[in-house]
Amino acid sequence: xxxxxxxxILPKTAQLDPSQQKVIDAILKFSAENATVKKTAVFxxxxxxxxxxxxxxxSAFEKLQTLARQKDTPFSGFDNKLLVNHNEMLKIYKELATxxxxxxxxxxxxxxxxxxxxxxxxxxxxIVMIDEGHLLLTKEDPFNNFKQQNQLAEIMQLSxxxxxxxxxxxxxxxxxxxxxxxxxxxxxxxxxxYYHLDKQYRVQNKAITAWIDAFxxxxxxxxxxxxxxxxxxxxDGLPMYEKIQEKNKAFGLSRLLATxxxxxxxxxxxxxxxxxxxxxxPWDKINFTDRPWAERPETIQEVGSIYTIQGFDLNYAGVILxxxxxxxxxxxxxxxxxxLYEDHEAFKNRNDIPMLAKAKDAxxxxxxxxxxxxxxxxxxxxxSDPLLRKHLLALND
Numbered sequence: 001x002x003x004x005x006x007x008x009i010l011p012k013t014a015q016l017d018p019s020q021q022k023v024i025d026a027i028l029k030f031s032a033e034n035a036t037v038k039k040t041a042v043f044x045x046x047x048x049x050x051x052x053x054x055x056x057x058x059s060a061f062e063k064l065q066t067l068a069r070q071k072d073t074p075f076s077g078f079d080n081k082l083l084v085n086h087n088e089m090l091k092i093y094k095e096l097a098t099x100x101x102x103x104x105x106x107x108x109x110x111x112x113x114x115x116x117x118x119x120x121x122x123x124x125x126x127i128v129m130i131d132e133g134h135l136l137l138t139k140e141d142p143f144n145n146f147k148q149q150n151q152l153a154e155i156m157q158l159s160x161x162x163x164x165x166x167x168x169x170x171x172x173x174x175x176x177x178x179x180x181x182x183x184x185x186x187x188x189x190x191x192x193x194y195y196h197l198d199k200q201y202r203v204q205n206k207a208i209t210a211w212i213d214a215f216x217x218x219x220x221x222x223x224x225x226x227x228x229x230x231x232x233x234x235x236d237g238l239p240m241y242e243k244i245q246e247k248n249k250a251f252g253l254s255r256l257l258a259t260x261x262x263x264x265x266x267x268x269x270x271x272x273x274x275x276x277x278x279x280x281x282p283w284d285k286i287n288f289t290d291r292p293w294a295e296r297p298e299t300i301q302e303v304g305s306i307y308t309i310q311g312f313d314l315n316y317a318g319v320i321l322x323x324x325x326x327x328x329x330x331x332x333x334x335x336x337x338x339x340l341y342e343d344h345e346a347f348k349n350r351n352d353i354p355m356l357a358k359a360k361d362a363x364x365x366x367x368x369x370x371x372x373x374x375x376x377x378x379x380x381x382x383x384s385d386p387l388l389r390k391h392l393l394a395l396n397d
Contacts, residue, residue, distance in 0.1 A: 020056050023195050028061045028067075030193050031127050031161045032074040040156045041191035043163045044183075048209075049373040050202030053165045054089070054311060057082070057131050058096060060163070064127060066102040070324035078126035083111045084157070085135040088292050089311045095290070111136060111155065112146045118158040128159040132311055133166040138182070139175045139350060153186060169216075172306050172367050177359055201311055202376050205229040209373075213342055216369045218333045222352075223395040230316070230378035233392040237276025237382045240318045244380065247316040248300050254316035256281065257304045257371045259364070260343035261322020261384065274303040276320045276382045284308045306367045317375035318383050324364055327388035334388065336361040343367075348395055 016024070027043055030179050034041030045052050061082045067073040068080055090108060097103040111130070118125065130136065136151040137144075148154050150321035155156045156162055168178055203209050207224035208231060214221045223231055234240040241256055248254035256274075264272040264283050284293055284302045293299050303320065324340040327333070338360040341347070345364055352361050372379060383389040 007332075016055070016059060018316055019197075019199060020052060020059070023056050023197065024060045024063065026193070026195060027056075027163055028063060031163070032062065034161050034191050035074070035078070035126060035284060037160075037191055039190050040159055041161050042156065042187055043161070044187075044192065044194045044195075045165045045197065046167060046194070047197030048167065048200065049232045049370055050200050050313075051197040051199040052199070053167070053197060054131055055201075056197070057129055057163065057165055058093070061107075061129050062096070062100060062103060064129075066100075069102050070219075075127070080107065080125075080127040080129075080216065081114060081125050082108050082129045082131065083114055084108070084131040085111050085137075086132050088287065088308055089131065089336060091290050091292060111151045115148070115151065115154045115158065116145065118153075122124070123158070125159045126159060127161045127163065129163040129165075131160065131165050132170070133164045134168060134170045134174075134178070135169060135176050137175050138177060139352075141175055150186070152183075156190070165235070169366050169369055170310065172310070172363060172370070173346045173348075174353065174363060175348065177350065177353060177363070179324075179353070182283060187257075203229070203373055206377065208379070212369070212372045212379075215372065216365050218335060220327070220332070220334060220391055220395075228377075230380075232378075232380050233389075234380060234382045235277070235389065235393055237279030237320055240276070240320075240380045240382050241279050241281070244316060244318040245300065247378065251315045251377070253294055253314050254318075254375075255299065255304050255309070255314055255316045256288050256302075256320065257309055257374065258320035259322040259325060259341075259367055259371065260305055261324045261341055263342050274320060276384065288366055295384070306370050310370050312374070313376060314374045315376055316378040316380070319371045319374075319379040321368065321384060321388065323384045325368060325383065325388060327383075327391055329387055329391075336364045338364055 030043045064080055068075040068078040076174055093108040094105045097105045136147055138150050140147055171177055200209050205226050205228055208229050211221050211224055244254045244256055258274045262274045273280050276281055281303050284304050287293050294312055324337050326335055326337055328335055341364050347360055
């Protein structure tokens with residue numbers, strides 16, 4: 001069985017496929033054609049979790065910077081940046097800068113420092129690429145020193161061309177929430193191009209992807225019969241953890257993950273735990289190292305969250321669905337009770353969204369979608385809700 005790193009950096013032996021190369025070419029063509037247009041141009045790259053968006057963006061940015069740092073190219077001397085509002089992914093991008101002479105660590109930033117620096121210096125960048133654009137803020141956030149209302153709008157003012165990676169089903173906080181018409185309204189009057197990646201590079205079994213999609217839409221389908229992917233449901237978290245340990249020993253990059261339905265606080269030095277039947281393990285801790293959470297051996301003894309695993313790959317994922325993910329036997333439907341969700345920061349400071357309760361439920365189910373699509377070769381599930389657990393276990397037969 002093939003194993004791989006958890007990041008989106010391609011191994012030296014790996015190659016981009018023709019469909020990925022096609023979108024990279026489209027990004028560079030769009031950038032060249034619009035770098036001198038008066039109104040900021042925006043290229044929107046969409047795709048589901050695991051569709052290879054970050055690999056495409058990283059490869060496009062490396063090509064762009066190679067051309068920008070050479071003479072007599074369409075991009076010679078350009079000031080370009082790649083932004084990502086995700087600490088763990090920023091580490092990988094900065095690692096990428098150490099692997100090629102045409103990339104520098106200063107090429108990669110978080111959105112708020114970029115906005116504040118370029119505003120202060122009255123600068124405008126040439127081409128700005130934004131990975132995990134669904135994590136951009138759509139509301140002021142004084143705690144993170146963002147004082148405006150929409151980070152994409154601010155970045156557009158400070159850039160000639162924006163390449164924007166976006167998946168609304170990966171929004172995990174209300175302060176990053178996008179209503180369906182917001183993006184369209186923001187881009188009205190700007191040169192735009194849309195490109196959707198529809199091939200799944202992580203969960204490579206279409207039947208499994210369809211099962212997960214149905215799950216996050218409230219439907220519990222029969223377990224697909226597959227030979228290249230393991231889908232198994234557990235009555236207790238402890239045997240699931242033992243199986244993840246076995247897979248990690250054999251293949252590496254196998255971890256337990258959970259929805260943020262279990263209490264935690266940040267930066268208080270206290271250890272908070274996730275429980276699943278007989279299992280009790282600590283939550284992931286803030287990672288001050290330069291390696292992603294899943295690639296650090298000691299994290300096999302922790303439970304990962306969307307904040308440490310979003311955007312990354314695993315070989316096998318064991319997912320604990322917390323108490324907010326429930327099953328209604330009368331309606332034969334999976335549903336969300338957002339009042340039980342312990343990620344209070346996710347629901348903070350938002351009163352301008354119609355149907356707020358529905359938006360909260362979507363945020364929770366988005367986090368489920370992200371977690372269920374981490375594993376390339378296997379997904380193991382434990383549900384805290386007794387009714388959901390009963391119906392999942394019935395699928396094992």
